[in-house]
Amino acid sequence: MKNSHLLKVALAQISPVWLKKQATLKKIETQIEEAAQNKAELVVFGEGLLPGYPFWLALTNGTHWDTTVNKELHAFYVRNAVSIENGDLDTVCALAKKYNLAVYLGIIERPLDRGGHSIYASLVYVNEKGNIQSVHRKLQPTYDERLTWAPGDGHGLRVHPLKDFTVGGLNCWENWMPLPRAALYGQGENVHIAVWPGSDHNTKDITRFIARESRSYVLSVSALMKVEDVPEDTPYLDTILKKAPSILANGGSCIAGPNGEWLVEPVVNKAGNIYHTLDFNRIYEERQNFDPVGHYSRPDVTKLTVNRERQSTIKLND
Numbered sequence: 212m213k214n215s216h217l218l219k220v221a222l223a224q225i226s227p228v229w230l231k232k233q234a235t236l237k238k239i240e241t242q243i244e245e246a247a248q249n250k251a252e253l254v255v256f257g258e259g260l261l262p263g264y265p266f267w268l269a270l271t272n273g274t275h276w277d278t279t280v281n282k283e284l285h286a287f288y289v290r291n292a293v294s295i296e297n298g299d300l301d302t303v304c305a306l307a308k309k310y311n312l313a314v315y316l317g318i319i320e321r322p323l324d325r326g327g328h329s330i331y332a333s334l335v336y337v338n339e340k341g342n343i344q345s346v347h348r349k350l351q352p353t354y355d356e357r358l359t360w361a362p363g364d365g366h367g368l369r370v371h372p373l374k375d376f377t378v379g380g381l382n383c384w385e386n387w388m389p390l391p392r393a394a395l396y397g398q399g400e401n402v403h404i405a406v407w408p409g410s411d412h413n414t415k416d417i418t419r420f421i422a423r424e425s426r427s428y429v430l431s432v433s434a435l436m437k438v439e440d441v442p443e444d445t446p447y448l449d450t451i452l453k454k455a456p457s458i459l460a461n462g463g464s465c466i467a468g469p470n471g472e473w474l475v476e477p478v479v480n481k482a483g484n485i486y487h488t489l490d491f492n493r494i495y496e497e498r499q500n501f502d503p504v505g506h507y508s509r510p511d512v513t514k515l516t517v518n519r520e521r522q523s524t525i526k527l528n529d
Contacts, residue, residue, distance in 0.1 A: 215374045216491040218402070221251035221484040222475075224464040226435040227263040229442060232291040232299070233285050235262045239316065240302060245502055246484055247310035250389040252339070253373060254484070257406050257434035257464075258317040258383045259332050262291045264408035266436065268355040270454045271447065280447050285359055287446050292321035292330045295346065300335065308341025313373055315432075318404045319360075320348065324523050328331055334380050336371055345369040349382040350391060366521040370398040375491040378405030386417050392425070394517045397504045401427045401469075401494045409433040409460025411477040423471030426497040431467075435482055436460040469497035 223242040223379025228234035239256060246254040258264070267273065275281060282491070291300045300316075307314050320333035332349040343508050368391060370379035379395035379402075386392070386405045395403065403421055407413045414431040422429040436459040438452060445451065466475040466487050471480070475487055501507050 218253060218374055218376050218489045218491070219249075219251050219486065220430060220466075220489060221246035221254040221309070221486055222430060222432045222464040222466070223247065223254055223256045223484050224435060224462045224478060225256075225260070226437070226440045227260050228262040229436070230261045230288060230291050230445060231442060232293065233258065236299075236302065239326070240306060242484055243306045243312070243314065247306075247312055249484070249486060251312060251484070251486060253313045253315070253378070255315040255404055255406065255430055255432040256317055256431050258263050258334070258408045260318050260434050261293055261316065261318045262288075263345055264320075264434065264436065264460070265356065265359045266455070267447070267451045267458050268358050270451050273355055273358050280450060281358075288319065288359060289328070289330055290322040291319075293318040294323065294327075295335070295343065296319050296323045300337070300343065302454070304337050304341040304343065307337045309340060311339045313337060313339045313371075313378070315378075315391070315404050315406065317323060317382065320346065322348075324521065325361070326524075330359065331363050332356070332360050332382050334367065334382050334404070336378070336380070338371060339373070340519055344371050347380065350385055350388070353384045364522040365394075365517055365519045368394045368517055368519060370395055370400045373402070376402045376489070378402045378404060380406065383407050383413070386421060390515060392421065393504070393515050394428075396425050397515065400425070401491075402489065403427050403429045405429060405431045407431060407433040407463070409435055409462055411461060411463030411479050414465050414511060415477050418465050419467045419471045419473070422467035422469060425503060426469045427494065427499055428469060429467045431465050431477075432465070433463045434460055435462050435480070469493050
């Protein structure tokens with residue numbers, strides 16, 4: 212494989228067409244096309260970008276019980292969620308295969324294996340052959356996210372080969388959870404993908420911390436969202452915008468190297484693909500003095516057990 216120790220990555224920092232699945236998919240496809248034209252081999256999108264983050268929960272008294280506004284917004288969200296089983300990501304997979312590039316994409320998933328009515332913040336990995344290799348459902352939705360997203364499971368805690376590299380990823384505040392990080396480290400991860408709904412206050416500390424802890428590259432990728440990005444036909448538009456700040460998500464996408472230092476500092480309020488080329492040799496160099504799951508580990512003293520079974524309420528024996 213040509214230059215197998217080098218990997219050109221694209222951080223796709225864009226806004227969704229908020230809560231609109233098909234229109235947001237078109238934007239995603241455009242960014243993949245641009246990444247391919249710039250010879251990227253991995254393109255990453257933010258948490259829940261397809262079809263967008265549930266900002267309304269903090270703006271419409273989302274905890275109020277049995278209210279019409281919350282019910283109708285939730286139903287609208289579910290209708291625009293992604294059904295992988297029904298082929299909603301087929302065009303993304305086709306582009307990955309066409310251009311021989313891999314994709315990490317944050318989606319709001321409506322999985323049929325959990326009945327098809329609840330939704331999950333999921334991180335999907337599509338390899339360079341166009342095959343979906345993992346769907347990681349966020350283990351624990353954060354704070355008000357629990358009012359619309361269901362908790363996931365460990366099935367997607369997986370890593371994947373990409374040239375000389377091994378990639379894995381987590382959603383938003385999962386990146387603060389030591390044990391899921393350790394689950395990926397132990398499988399050989401050396402490029403960690405951290406996806407966020409957007410804002411540098413999330414990415415500016417944890418990105419460098421994970422890189423220093425794991426001696427890996429860390430790619431933090433966020434979305435953008437401004438008031439003017441909210442479509443005019445959004446249900447309860449006036450209610451949502453009444454308390455909304457002008458900027459809901461300012462991006463903050465960035466890259467840290469295996470020594471924990473910035474390769475790309477957080478980029479704010481700027482849309483588009485952010486490019487950088489990773490050199491695998493830097494991983495070996497930094498693992499010389501610290502390897503959290505290799506020579507600097509004590510599995511005889513502490514060891515992690517990971518349940519990767521996909522959870523369901525039924526088991527059908529036909």
